[in-house]
Each structure stands twice: as C-alpha cells, then as structure tokens.
C-alpha cells in the first residue's frame with residue numbers, strides 16, 4: 001500500500017515542495033485516511049494498533065521519496081501521537097488522539113531550545129505552579145520544532161512541551177505539558193527557512209510568555225518527564241534510522257539505473273569497476289543497516305524502556321550510511337547528480353539532518369559508550 005501511495009502521490013510533489021519550502025498539508029491528511037498517522041495507537045483511540053516494525057516500514061517508504069515530508073510525519077506520529085499514547089492518561093488520549101490520527105490536528109514536540117539541544121537537561125523553559133497547583137505558567141523558547149507552524153503565520157495545532165518544574169538537572173526536574181494553539185501567550189517566534197535539507201518540512205521557533213496551562217494537561221506525572229522523553233527517544237531514533245534506509249535504497253535505485261543507461265567511452269558506465277564498487281558497497285551497507293534496524297524494531301516493545309543502546313546504534317550506523325550512499329549516487333550521476341531533477345542531491349541534503357536531529361552522532365557515541373561500559377560482559 002505504501003509503495004503504491006509513494007509512487008503515485010508522494011514522488012510527483014517532492015521536488016516542487018522542496019523548492020518552495022512548503023509542507024504538503026493535504027497530502028499529509030491523506031496519511032490519516034490510510035491509518036498511518038496513528039500507526040502505533042490502539043484502535044479505541046482512532047489508531048491502527050500496530051508495532052514498531054510497522055512504524056519502521058512507514059518511515060522507510062515515505063523517506064525513500066520525500067524525507068522532508070516523512071520528517072513531518074515522524075514529528076506528528078511518533079513525537080506527538082505515540083508519545084501521548086504511551087505517556088498520557090485516558091482523558092488526554094480521548095481529547096487529542098482521534099483528531100491526531102485522522103489528521104484534523106497536526107502535532108509536534110518541543111524539547112530543544114536555542115541554548116540547549118544535546119544538553120537537554122540544561123533547558124531554560126520553566127513551568128511554575130499557581131498556589132494550589134491547579135495550573136502552571138510556562139515561560140521560555142523552543143527551537144527547531146518540526147510542525148511548529150503549519151501555515152507559516154501562526155503556531156501549529158498541539159505540542160508536547162518539556163519544561164523545568166524542578167530546581168536543577170535531576171531526573172525529577174522536568175515535566176511534559178500539552179500546549180495548544182490559541183493559548184494566551186503561546187506564539188510563533190519564526191518559521192525557520194533556508195535549511196540545508198528537509199525543506200518541505202516546516203521548522204519553527206515557539207515562544208511561551210506566561211502561558212497558563214491547566215494541571216490536567218500534564219502528561220505523565222509532575223517531574224516524571226525524563227522517563228517519557230527517553231522512552232520516546234528510542235522509537236524516534238529507530239524511525240530516523242528507517243528514514244536513512246529509504247534514502248539509501250532510492251539512491252541505489254537511481255544510480256544503478258543511471259549506470260546502465262549512461263554511456264562513456266563507448267560503454268555503459270556500469271561496466272567500469274569504480275562505478276560497480278560504489279553501487280555494490282552501497283547495497284551491502286544498506287542491507288547491513290536494514291538488518292540491524294528491522295532486528296531492533298522486531299524486538300522493541302514500544303511501551304517499554306531500556307533499548308537505548310541499539311536505538312542509538314541503528315541511527316549512528318544508518319545516518320552516515322545514507323549520507324555516504326546518496327553522495328556516491330551524486331558521483332555516479334556526475335553533473336546530473338548535482339541537479340534537483342535527479343533527486344539524489346536532495347536526498348543527500350536531507351540525509352545530513354539524520355546525523356543531527358533526535359541526537360547527534362556524538363551524542364550516540366556518548367550514550368553508547370556509557371551503556372557498553374555497563375554491560376560489556378553481556379554483549380549479544
């Protein structure tokens with residue numbers, strides 16, 4: 001179903017939306033009709049009740065055509081929808097999930113700030129309770145928020161926002177809040193334009209000035225968001241790795257086809273060993289990444305926590321792999337590879353984000369070294 005949808009509906013619009021830096025909202029809502037927006041959400045909340053492998057397939061396929069469109073899908077379906085589904089209460093899920101699963105509402109997640117990305121516990125956004133604790137006042141700024149704006153003029157529809165409710169950097173110092181468009185003091189700082197890649201996905205700065213949020217909008221428990229955040233980061237990293245697979249696969253398809261068609265010195269360029277090497281190495285690396293990602297996804301219980309090592313590992317391996325493979329594809333296509341029409345320069349630009357968003361390569365090194373050191377006697 002996804003392959004057909006991608007071929008007939010996603011492929012034809014990708015280049016134009018990249019050029020115009022526009023998020024394709026009508027196409028996005030069609031993902032709701034296909035049951036993809038709530039792919040991991042139980043049927044009672046409007047979802048499809050599927051598992052991590054299904055989420056991986058959706059991200060791999062969408063990203064094989066339009067990684068930017070897929071990034072918006074990821075921010076909505078994983079960072080907002082799945083996050084709320086795993087960590088919210090029944091009332092919150094009933095309030096938000098059916099609309100989010102249909103695409104009526106488009107969501108996102110605000111963790112990063114102008115002064116704190118990798119160092120997430122260094123966030124400066126605060127949420128201060130009123131006297132009886134029935135509401136909280138949020139102040140701060142969130143940066144680089146995917147789906148932060150849909151129209152470019154105002155904020156997106158709904159967000160899970162992390163804010164400090166404790167004094168320091170402890171694991172009980174952060175709380176997750178549901179913040180909705182129209183709340184007084186909640187505004188769009190700017191739509192961030194001229195990105196290197198992922199240009200058809202909207203990225204925004206969101207500003208919170210004395211935004212009063214009822215305590216009923218706390219997701220999970222007061223001070224309990226560190227666990228929610230880490231649990232959701234695991235599936236986020238796995239689907240970001242799946243996006244890398246889509247980029248790599250399409251790059252291989254494009255370069256293999258071109259190598260057959262393009263002639264130089266009287267022969268197809270595919271007859272030259274240096275071209276063969278690029279395609280063969282790319283395929284082997286893609287399949288190694290694919291095996292790792294699908295293996296980790298198959299063993300992931302989305303509601304659990306503690307798969308961090310391999311969630312970091314798949315992304316650490318696959319993101320640079322996708323960038324390398326897309327780079328080889330440009331090289332195989334020569335001048336044409338450098339042109340938008342042939343797609344691979346866009347895939348290459350988009351792939352760079354996968355080494356940064358959802359955790360930088362260096363953050364994965366740090367986390368993985370910590371986990372490997374703890375468990376070095378019991379590695380698989």
Ligand SMILES: Cc1cc2nc3c(=O)[nH]c(=O)nc-3n(C[C@H](O)[C@H](O)[C@H](O)COP(=O)(O)OP(=O)(O)OC[C@H]3O[C@@H](n4cnc5c(N)ncnc54)[C@H](O)[C@@H]3O)c2cc1C
Nearest residue numbers: 109110111112116117118144145146356357358359360362
């Ligand atoms: C297009 C786009 C979409 C995004 N969407 C979202 C979103 O929807 N929601 C959201 O919350 N965030 C989002 N982000 C933010 C993204 O998650 C952060 O950019 C990322 O976590 C890195 O943080 P930073 O940019 O502050 O870099 P920094 O953390 O400042 O890192 C700068 C450099 O220092 C390195 N570094 C930092 N600490 C260490 C260390 N201890 N050891 C070694 N090196 C270190 C980093 O690896 C990096 O190379 C998005 C970003 C982009 C570009």
